[in-house]
Amino acid sequence: MAGISFRHVVKTYDNGVTVVPDLNLEIKDKEFVVLVGPSGCGKSTTLRMIAGLESVSDGELYIGDKLMNKVPPKSRNIAMVFQSYALYPHMSVYKNMAFALELAKTPKDEIDRKVREAASILGLEPYLERKPKALSGGQRQRVALGRAMVRNPEVFLLDEPLSNLDAKLRTEMRSQISKLHKQLGTTFVYVTHDQTEAMTMGDRICVMKDGIIQQYDTPQNLYDYPDNLFVAGFIGSPQMNFIDATVEKAGDGFSLCFGEARIHSDKKELEPYVGKTVVVGIRPEDFHAEKQFFSEGNVIDAYIDLDEMMGSESYLYINYAGQKMITRVPARYAKKADETISLAVDPDKVHVFDKETELAVCH
Amino acid sequence: MMEKKTRLSDHIWVILLSILAVAYLYPIFMILINSLKEERAIGTSDIFNLPTSETFAGFTNYINALGAQGFARSLGYSVLITITSVIAILVCCSMCAWYITRVKNKFTSALYYLFVFSMVVPFQMVMFTLSQTADSLDLNKPWNIWIIYLGFGAGLAVFMFAGFMKSIPLEIEEASMIDGCNPIQTFFLVVFPILKPTLVSVGILEAMWVWNDYLLPVLVLDIKKYKTIPMLIQYFRGSYGKVEMGPMMASIMMTIIPIIIVYLLGQKQIIKGVAAGAVKG
Ligand SMILES: Nc1ncnc2c1ncn2[C@@H]1O[C@H](COP(=O)(O)OP(=O)(O)OP(=O)(O)O)[C@@H](O)[C@H]1O
Numbered sequence: 283m284a285g286i287s288f289r290h291v292v293k294t295y296d297n298g299v300t301v302v303p304d305l306n307l308e309i310k311d312k313e314f315v316v317l318v319g320p321s322g323c324g325k326s327t328t329l330r331m332i333a334g335l336e337s338v339s340d341g342e343l344y345i346g347d348k349l350m351n352k353v354p355p356k357s358r359n360i361a362m363v364f365q366s367y368a369l370y371p372h373m374s375v376y377k378n379m380a381f382a383l384e385l386a387k388t389p390k391d392e393i394d395r396k397v398r399e400a401a402s403i404l405g406l407e408p409y410l411e412r413k414p415k416a417l418s419g420g421q422r423q424r425v426a427l428g429r430a431m432v433r434n435p436e437v438f439l440l441d442e443p444l445s446n447l448d449a450k451l452r453t454e455m456r457s458q459i460s461k462l463h464k465q466l467g468t469t470f471v472y473v474t475h476d477q478t479e480a481m482t483m484g485d486r487i488c489v490m491k492d493g494i495i496q497q498y499d500t501p502q503n504l505y506d507y508p509d510n511l512f513v514a515g516f517i518g519s520p521q522m523n524f525i526d527a528t529v530e531k532a533g534d535g536f537s538l539c540f541g542e543a544r545i546h547s548d549k550k551e552l553e554p555y556v557g558k559t560v561v562v563g564i565r566p567e568d569f570h571a572e573k574q575f576f577s578e579g580n581v582i583d584a585y586i587d588l589d590e591m592m593g594s595e596s597y598l599y600i601n602y603a604g605q606k607m608i609t610r611v612p613a614r615y616a617k618k619a620d621e622t623i624s625l626a627v628d629p630d631k632v633h634v635f636d637k638e639t640e641l642a643v644c645h
Numbered sequence: 646m647m648e649k650k651t652r653l654s655d656h657i658w659v660i661l662l663s664i665l666a667v668a669y670l671y672p673i674f675m676i677l678i679n680s681l682k683e684e685r686a687i688g689t690s691d692i693f694n695l696p697t698s699e700t701f702a703g704f705t706n707y708i709n710a711l712g713a714q715g716f717a718r719s720l721g722y723s724v725l726i727t728i729t730s731v732i733a734i735l736v737c738c739s740m741c742a743w744y745i746t747r748v749k750n751k752f753t754s755a756l757y758y759l760f761v762f763s764m765v766v767p768f769q770m771v772m773f774t775l776s777q778t779a780d781s782l783d784l785n786k787p788w789n790i791w792i793i794y795l796g797f798g799a800g801l802a803v804f805m806f807a808g809f810m811k812s813i814p815l816e817i818e819e820a821s822m823i824d825g826c827n828p829i830q831t832f833f834l835v836v837f838p839i840l841k842p843t844l845v846s847v848g849i850l851e852a853m854w855v856w857n858d859y860l861l862p863v864l865v866l867d868i869k870k871y872k873t874i875p876m877l878i879q880y881f882r883g884s885y886g887k888v889e890m891g892p893m894m895a896s897i898m899m900t901i902i903p904i905i906i907v908y909l910l911g912q913k914q915i916i917k918g919v920a921a922g923a924v925k926g
């Protein structure tokens with residue numbers, strides 16, 4: 283069992299494009315780390331470097347305490363689930379899953395036991411004798427998972443393994459994978475686009491953009507204390523609202539002013555920004571329609587452009603002081619489009635970002 | 646409306662292709678009918694006639710051909726040369742194509758174009774130097790002439806393999822490497838089986854060529870000692886001063902049959918192989 287450590291890792295492809303400029307990442311033993319980021323940010327590249335499918339252009343990559351830069355994939359003791367399944371088309375589902383074990387000269391009956399066990403977990407028993415081309419996308423994806431599951435690797439690499447499943451199966455597989463992680467006690471590195479997957483499965487989440495780590499922390503910390511505008515906007519759905527506000531001195535503390543609103547904050551970090559414009563980040567659920575939240579300065583009377591009824595709650599797309607925001611309020615307080623609603627901003631949940639550097643000033 | 650149109654064009658195609666098929670099959674048919682006739686009925690004037698009760702020879706021509714001196718030996722040589730050559734071409738060229746498609750650099754693309762270029766060099770251009778070279782390298786025996794066939798067959802084979810290889814997703818090979826294959830295992834356990842349709846089509850094309858080839862073995866092999874079937878057929882003409890048309894026709898028939906059987910067995914794969922290369926190559 284092993285942790286993974288990137289030390290100043292650079293990846294430049296043959297065409298001269300540097301996809302990962304300087305990666306420093308420590309993944310602890312037995313940890314479940316999720317890599318998220320927009321398409322093309324280098325998630326798969328990072329994963330493939332761990333697998334040894336992509337060479338490391340510069341820097342050092344350790345698995346456990348062994349330097350891996352020059353070690354071929356087959357000697358790294360890893361299992362990988364590919365974005366495109368990569369099943370062996372000429373082998374049955376059973377053979378696909380048994381292949382790695384056969385190569386490792388595992389006894390026949392043990393192979394059989396492991397394959398059948400994995401197949402029953404994944405609901406693949408009826409298809410064991412089929413070839414991959416006779417399976418649906420979701421079934422293929424499960425075979426790809428099964429192929430990794432039957433092995434006993436030090437590191438599990440998963441590249442968007444659930445992207446082709448329907449919502450129900452995805453939820454099911456999500457808990458399957460989490461369970462698998464607990465059972466095996468192996469290091470997992472998981473690439474996804476899906477926030478829910480990232481938030482629910484990861485011990486830690488690594489948010490990347492253009493090959494650079496934006497923030498690497500627990501899901502809760504990412505959500506509550508995003509380091510910069512990118513992370514703040516990337517994590518959470520619907521997205522965090524970003525509002526331009528000016529900082530004014532108000533007694534001991536400061537006011538974040540936009541429109542009529544004067545949101546109070548006594549964070550010392552705001553001192554240098556007095557008189558300047560900052561970006562205020564407010565999550566949709568931190569607007570409240572209930573009267574008990576209303577207090578001096580934090581109430582906005584916003585015009586509702588559009589309302590989306592989601593059942594227990596409602597998304598209101600509001601327009602206030604020329605800035606568009608999304609709010610999420612309990613259904614019984616919600617109003618309809620073209621009406622005006624009074625909403626209170628929770629002053630303790632306000633995030634402030636520097637407009638120039640986009641870094642967080644205070645939370 | 647639409648349906649009717651496609652149906653009409655279907656009919657035209659069927660007719661055209663039938664004519665083409667008849668044109669191709671007719672020579673074989675002529676050989677077949679003449680192989681069943683007596684010697685005297687195979688002349689310039691009556692060559693197109695079907696065998697009649699008088700001229701029908703039954704299988705005597707076949708028996709004569711089989712009994713002719715060296716037929717069994719020639720058959721053995723032909724089979725040996727065809728099998729060794731085809732196996733060599735399939736194994737070596739598929740590996741070579743794998744290297745060319747998976748390792749991308751100037752050397753491999755130069756190599757690829759060299760192979761493609763070798764397809765357009767006419768055999769006649771190199772045949773005399775070839776026979777000299779083959780003699781001096783001692784490649785003039787039925788059991789090692791496959792090396793020469795490998796050389797001449799490589800162009801087409803590498804071209805076809807490389808075309809299909811490009812359509813195999815790289816991830817499949819990567820998965821096998823992670824599963825614990827070394828490159829040799831990746832090739833033989835994963836890539837080679839996936840190539841099956843192309844292997845069959847290349848195999849059949851090359852087998853037909855080697856089996857039917859006349860010029861190369863005549864130039865390279867020692868004619869007195871080793872005769873392949875096509876050489877033997879030629880020998881029916883020249884040996885006794887007169888042309889023994891009956892046995893010759895019969896042996897031509899017997900030469901065609903194995904290759905037709907091979908083709909029919911692999912037909913489905915050939916279409917798959919060609920289509921696979923065509924769609925994605
Ligand atoms: N073999 C290659 N040669 C050159 N550039 C490449 C190669 N593979 C990937 N890239 C580039 O590297 C960048 C990162 O690719 P990567 O596949 O890691 O993205 P990703 O984060 O996995 O995206 P996605 O979420 O869409 O899968 C992309 O801009 C891509 O164009």
Ligand SMILES: [Mg+2]
Nearest residue numbers: 325326365441
């Ligand atoms: Mg990817």
